[in-house]
Amino acid sequence: MIQANAETLNTWTQNYDPLGFWLFSTLVASLPVLTLFFVLVALRKRVWFSAMCGMLMAVALALVVFRMPSMMVGAAAIHGVIFGILRIAWIIIASMFLYNVAVETGQFQVMKDSIANLSSDKRLQLVLIAFCFGAFLEGTGGGGAPVAIAGAFLIGLGFPPFQAATLCLIANTAPVAWGGVGNPLRVLSGVTGLDEMALSAMTGRILPPLSAILPLWLVRSMVDWRETREVWPALAVSGLSFAGMQFYWSNFMDNSLVDVVSALFSLLVMVAFLKFWRPRNILRVGNAETEIIQIPQHSTLSILKGWSPFLLASVFIFIAGYPAINKYLTFDSFKQPMPMLHNTVIRVPPVAPNLPEAAIIDLNILSLPGTSIFVGTLLASLWLGLSLGHTFRILGRTVKELIPSLAAISFMVGLAYVTRYSGMDTVMGLSLTRTGMLYPFFGTMLGWMGVALTGTDAGSNALFGNLQKVTAEQLGLSAILMASANSAGGVMGKMIDAQSIVVSSAATHQAGNEAAIFKAVFKHSIILASLVGLIVMLYAFVLKDLVPE
Template identity: 40%
Template sequence: MTWTQAINPLGNLGLSALVDALPIIFLFCALAIWRMKGHIAGLITLALALVLAIGVHGMPGNMAFLTALYGVMTGLFPIGWIVVTAVFLYNLTVKTGQFEIIKDSIASITEDRRLQALLIAFSFGAFLEGAAGFGAPVAITAAMLAGLGFNPLYAAGICLIANTAPVAFGGLGIPIITAGAVTGIDAMTISQMVGRQVSFLSVFVPFWLVFIMAGWKGAVEVLPAILVSGISCALAQWFSSNYMTPMLPGILSSLVSIIALVFLLRVWKPKKIWRFADESQATLKVRRHSAGAVLKAWSPFIVLTVLISDWGLKPVKAVLDTVSIKIVFSGLDQAIIAGGKPMSVVYNFNWLSAGGTAILIAAIISAIIMRISPGQFLEVFGKTLKDLRFALLTIVSVLGFAFVANWSGMTPTLGKAFTVTGTFFPFMAPILGWLGVVITGSDTSSNALFCKMQQITAEQIGVNPVLTVAANSSGGVAGKMISPQTIAVGAASTGLVGKEGDLFRFTLGHSIFFTLIISVITSLQAYVFPWMVPALTKATPVAAASADSGGGTTILLLTAAFILVLGLIASRQRSSLDALNGRRSA
């Protein structure tokens, strides 16, 4: 039995679009007005979409529920798998005390508040966003700045503003991977386009942070640091997003930015140390650690960077994909006619080549280096799963909704309605992404909601859909700083609970300004610099190992040797915390 996807089922495009927008309108109201929990709002949205798919679009019930199941499975793997393993690795470093050394190694570099903002809010915050996401960047960096003596409002506000460009590649590229999953566009192609948009923002944000704090004169005084911080981050972000993998830009660009700024500060210092006139007393005790202790603390993320780099290489992926499992969705495969052609619905369970598996391997290696017992390892993993259970439920429900909306014809109907904006749509595309993140608090959720619509609308008006799909993620980064969830995290971490409105007003203008910058960039890339937009590439199914699989094996062996050497060096170093505890017990 086959079924033809229904577009404009009510015969009136405006009315059909309004009806099909009801699940999105409900989700927005549930999160922004009724303050409903994310997983509950997501499940109700999925249920509402199923009702419309069956009752309005005429989708057979079995196909609708199988479509929802396919979306749920995609939400769990590979997307949820990356989320769980990324947060798990981060939690391991916290559990062992190594993360305290990481924080100290950043905070002890300079006493100038402007440079601390660059290092902690911008670079270190980007590192946390790339490695874990989920509120960790703002919570940790804002608390660090407040502990160093920053005015709490500035500490939280600056960290919220700094946490922009890294969001598109947050949580090891989850927003990009999600965009690829719901559109069928190759995730690497989307990554390339996003890198050619947010890299401009990465150059600008460091200057803007210092300008907010110290004015024009204060910014000029540390211009070398601003340029080194922003340009190094942008170049690494552009290179890794275009030539490596969408999972690496967040981590790699932040590490390059940190290292470049540290090297600069070894040979250059501002003429005077700048502080706030009314700053509070410092409460954060910053300790200095040996080079060996710092290497050991950072080693989990060094291993992570190496493994993720390998997993993004085609020869390595070819080797790892030899054990992939393909699940054909009977009753759905070749049963939906979309665009005059039957859709192939095959779920690829590429368990070994998945990014989350690379992160888990990095966590296992890190546990050996940090001497974590199997019991502790399992305890932290169990706690991570428990902490993320509702976040995962939100992810799978939103992905389930996204696939039901896409395959039933709801999203194509909305996309067709958006064609009324005509050539103005590339300017609007980032604003849609911004709106999605403001409401949901997540670039991933915004991409799941809107990327298919962005794709269809672009195709209707004759614009490369890679541009608008990427713009959804790029525009969304500016919405993060004013989303209620992120505002709440920033307020809680700096003692501003009850003053969320002050924090919202502090960041609102900056959020709108950054969104307009991305909108202008997107419009220019659509009509003035179209050569900046990569050619549309569809996602390819899991393939068997190719002839160059031997190259992949060699790369994996070299990586194993490198990690072994790193582990031997790091494991010989006793951390400062271990040494301190030893002296205390003596």
């Protein structure tokens, strides 16, 4: 094993039990995240301040308890801040810029009318926007865009901002494993050496039951059971069509387009179904009465024009994210190693075989989802008659409104990177491997925790994917099953990760209300993750023959 000797070897080896007893080490490793949520929820401080406190706690523990060299700790924090600005903050800015341009040009009203003409019932509008359209955005780009865009859209339809934020977080779950044109499973395959299509197939056997009930879950989260039952045919159509295509495409086609195809299929089936069916009682936003409201009719050309900002953004996201095209937008010269951090931190068994941890600053801005949204919005604004000056004034106003949220994201990702490179994340993960034959359940919860900590399913897969494989082999379980469980369980942690909560609060103008949003979605997250864990247990001990080799 390479020893921690920064002076002679310029490397540092992670220590997964710095206090000599795994329970104490686990409790200490959890302090940064606990600090963040204590300051946010108990002390009710602003999210940027809470994130800063969490990051400072992570820095202190990395230095004092984990004995990570100070230059590496500083480099990890800076690396996280850079990543947060380029990969997450940029998406929020671009998504809100898109929404504000649509509002400024009057096209958002046309979009609202077109949805209302499909159905003026808020329960069905929620499914169409948060579930179907949100899944499409997750499949094409991910990275916060589904929550930001769908949340802003629901507010435009009249949904209360807090409700829009929580519902979009709950909706952005089942599609996450194949988000960003299949990137999470691509990462999982890379760190485990397992076949990508086998991982996709297994994940596509775990998640469809949850996908099928998610529209019902969403609507029930908003209204009571009686009002939910009134739209059960539409909920069944949307959920089953999405889940069926999700299973088919992940098992028999490819990994890249699972979300895109499933979302489009479900959306088209829903549109066709709503031509022939509508609920007996129409439940409108802010009004449960059934009086007739005259909705303006628009021509097909006007509707296409109204949707043009979102359509152009979606097209550019898809084009830039598709692997065959993405490679032409990505340049190796734009990837630079982070000084004092790249390949200086050594991961060791059981996580990895003495493997140096890469730390690359990726400046390939052309391939980012945020850039695709920005370019699509810019072109749409010019086509819709806005001058460049007017367009950039909208952009400036958007950035000014988002400054507190952007600061919060920078601190949060800085925290995540310090805990990652110091090994704190891994210490918490290893504690769950001590659960023996219950590991299929708790291994799923490990993936859930990984996304809650890192903010992405891909990040959780990179962090815990190989650990899942090694632990599964030691316990006589399928490595394919447990690696897939990491990704499948992780998707339910997406709604409670701090970055997603900041994105949702920023997009719905709920800055300062992050603690309430977190408390509102936490129970949904833990229940849905537990259901995934039970499904994985079923495959581990009852349906073994259905696990791919």
